[in-house]
Amino acid sequence: MAASMYLRRELCSLARIFNEISHSGLRVLGAGSAHRKCSIIRPHLPVTASTSFHTASVFLSAPSSITVTEEPDTLFQRVSLLVKGHDKAVLDSYEFFATMAAEELGININKVYEPTKDIDRLTVLKSVHIFKKHRVQYEMRTHYRCIELSHLTGSTVQVYLEYIQRNLPEGVAMEVTKTAIEKVPDHILKPMWEDNPVEDKPSQ
């Protein structure tokens, strides 16, 4: 019972966030940014999956409804997670959790590796006044773990990253590097001087 309650709560919060994201996404489209012409890009895609989910769900006691919007999903060729922490055992457990979650959600894992740790050392005087020969040394060890994923869609990235980041343990930091891939926009396909020949102006 408690488990299902927890799941529902998580879905609810995810839903709220997705709601906000979808609203802001649609607003961006409405503002007329020239780079995101979704409807034109579609026909060029030779790919089979044409439905794209940008989800928002209204959750009551009824099962959540997933809304599908027309906006095409962003595609991410690489997503690289770097987790940093002071305790290696915590990072080990977190890596197990993250890799298992990725497998369950069907995400390709490129590689999982451990960059070498960094040690910051500090030497200070032991005493408040004089006694220069007696010092005390401190060190801070930062351990790293890197998980590289490949070929993810925008919705999957949002879901996975939110799940992972909500369960980030205390004392652990994370950096996520995402590489989104896009088509060449229409205004770079051919030079504009063919249509509007440039008049002779002194160049600045």
Next chain:
Amino acid sequence: MASHTSWVFRSVGRINVAGIRLQGSMSRMTYSTEVSADSSNGNKDFQERGGRGPIIRRPRRESGEPRTEKMAVDQDWTAVYPAAASFNPNSVPLPVRMGYPVKRGVPPEKRGNLELIKIPNFLHLTPAAIKKHCEALKPFCTEWPSALDSDAKCDEHFPIKMESTDYVSAGPSVRNPSARIIHLRVKLSSLNLDEHARKKMLKLVGDRYNKKTDILTIRTDSCPLRRQNQDYAMYLLTVLYHESWKTEAWEAEKTVADMEEYSWEDSPSQKKILDVLVRMKVAGEGEGEEVREQLLGRKEVQEYKDSVTRLKNEGGSESAMLQYKEAVKKVLNL
């Protein structure tokens, strides 16, 4: 009489509860359970606490047996730890020990162990729990298009790559100003550029181009927000593209020093080799332009030209030097 019985009751209570440490605590009133009804005792307490009244101590309750005894072996663990919580020794039915052992001892047990409480635990993220969560999250994920299964195909259909970084950490602020930085990478071969446009683009862009991988990288961090930096990077790419197709009037003044590649025609090397060959009288007697052109058409001269061009463009390498040596030997008939 009442005082005596109350004292006896108190001491009996102490024996039950305090256990071995009873001898030490006789003098201390730490486990006294009764509020004594004695007037003399009450007065003493009253005077000691400066008129605030007697110390009211709630009766100490015995803790029952820990919940772990009642847990079934095949229970649903996700219900015991549904969310992140600190370690509770009475909820975890494992005989965990943690800590540095004293001499000839073992690590301390889990009851009253601060080390187990301090360290973050993953009891709420067992494989069963992860499976349940992922089952619930599956409907929100979408599939990667199956036609784009390799990196080469991604590059072919989607040549522009925007790289951004998110940062998650604990601190006074949730935001990280480095998150606004965008790297835009494009392969120049995927853009529609002719020879002149490509050379001009390389000159405009300078250091941002990597010759080995043919990737142009534009790094934008001048705007405060990530969306703004993305738009600015696309704007820069657009401007570079269109400007490189333009031919300005002053571009006609391009000198040999501005050239990106070495070309052998009309170079000092060509003049020198033709002079040498004419002096050596390779083509027989005669001076003038026809002789030079005839010499140019010769195979050895062409080979010499190839080797010199290769040396100048690619730099000195073993095979390039060997090729140059062979070409020189053939041209000068050594």
